[in-house]
Amino acid sequence: MQPRVILDTPQFALTIDRLCYQLIENHNDFTDAVLIGVQPRGTFLSNRIYQRLQQLQPGLKLDYGKLDITFYRDDFRRRETPLAASETELDFSIEGKKVVLVDDVLYTGRTIRAAMDALLDFGRPQRVELLTLIDRRFTRHLPIEANYVGKKIDSIASEIVRVEWHDQDGADKVWILTVNKDN
Amino acid sequence: MAALSVNHLLGIQYLTNEDIELIFKTADQFKDVLNRPIKKVPSLRDITIANLFFENSTRTRISFELAEKRLSADIVNFSASTSSTKKGETLIDTVNNILAMKVDMVVMRHASPGACVFLSKHIDAQIVNAGDGTHEHPTQALLDAYSMREKLKLTDFKGLRVAILGDITHSRVALSNIFCLKKLGAEVLLCGPPTLIPKHIEALGVRVTHNVKEALNWCDVANVLRIQLERQDIKYFPSLREYSLYYGVNKELLDNLNKKITIMHPGPINRGVELSSDAADSDQSIILQQVENGVAIRMAVLYLLAEKAKRV
Known part of the structure; x- marks a missing residue:
């Protein structure tokens, strides 16, 4: 099947805006809230959310960090191609904070399980929420759901969802591609 | 690629430049782990490592032990002075007996140059050379x-x-x-x-x-x-x-x-x-x-070699 766009650039911007407003609705001035992007690709989304929140609420004070989960994954020694670790940047305490975890695509839920384990090694947050741009429905391996969702889609296992970013790939877009088994 | 080109760390002479760069980059992340409130990750939960020190060591043994514990591996320690090698058992027999108890990786220090290379040809486990005579460390x-x-x-x-x-x-x-x-x-x-x-x-x-x-x-x-x-x-x-x-x-x-x-x-x-x-x-x-960096480097080496250990 041909790759198809499920979020084009204008829709993408609207979705980011909506997610930001939902965060503001729940967290007001973000007292005790922290924003944490999951490495590697979740941080593109968290960067964007953080920037947009700053524009919407000038002078906003919000701790923002990045979390690498490579050493917490449950597929270590079981993957065909090993993953390289990325950097963790958390120079604040999460003890008693309301954490918003950010990742681009919610699929099996295993990444988020690993992220929660990694997070708890830094302290005991008051609450953990999950924000995701794309939620692939009916594909979960674990009982994990997102609190803030950009778009829910139905897809099958042989398809992959690719999120492209302006800074990285030239334009903000989300694609569905079919994996070609012949390659 | 985030994998080493070798199955054992027997010496630097067997590594490529990409291997060394990968070990350094991985060690950067482990150094960060070592500065957290909980200085530990669960990566090697299902791995057992035997530390075989046929020659005395303080720093290297403690450093390896800490690296293994920080990766959540199970460990067994062995030192020649208190073991059956004094009774005349051969190196291969000693190691095979330990491996029979389901050990995945071996960290070995030995007084004979080439002991680790020799062992790697005869046993089925990942080997890390912790110093072999006057050969390599x-x-x-x-x-x-x-x-x-x-x-x-x-x-x-x-x-x-x-x-x-x-x-x-x-x-x-x-x-x-x-x-x-x-x-x-x-x-x-x-x-x-x-x-x-x-x-x-x-x-x-x-x-x-x-x-x-x-x-x-x-x-x-x-x-x-x-x-x-x-x-x-x-x-x-x-x-x-x-x-x-x-x-x-x-x-x-x-x-x-x-x-x-x-x-x-x-x-x-x-x-x-x-x-x-x-x-x-x-x-x-x-x-x-x-000394501080030693733990992070050894964590990186063990983590990257564990990838090569026999799968469950």
């Missing part, structure tokens, strides 16, 4: 280069000048350091009494001098090695006092250079022999940083 060379990279904020070792001073003949640290630094593109100068520098060592692409002042004036980093009296079966120099006089590094020598060089030592230091206390404790010395 790969994790030490990796942590030495990693500490230089960190201290001097290097992105590239090309043009870096490293002097290795002392007992080169009996030092596995020297040989691994030479392999590692030459691979990374640094220039290496060896300095010591003629009796303690192997003949034809220039074939490895290093220069040799017998003048400590010349070596220190030339280098950016001086790695001072211990005089290994336990491996010296004959007299290689008249007395420790004379060695110290001609080849010892002290603060006065360092202060008379027209630049500030970095001092390293793999430990244990014979204070007042190869290195004086005022030099070892000066702000130019990164000896304790080397």
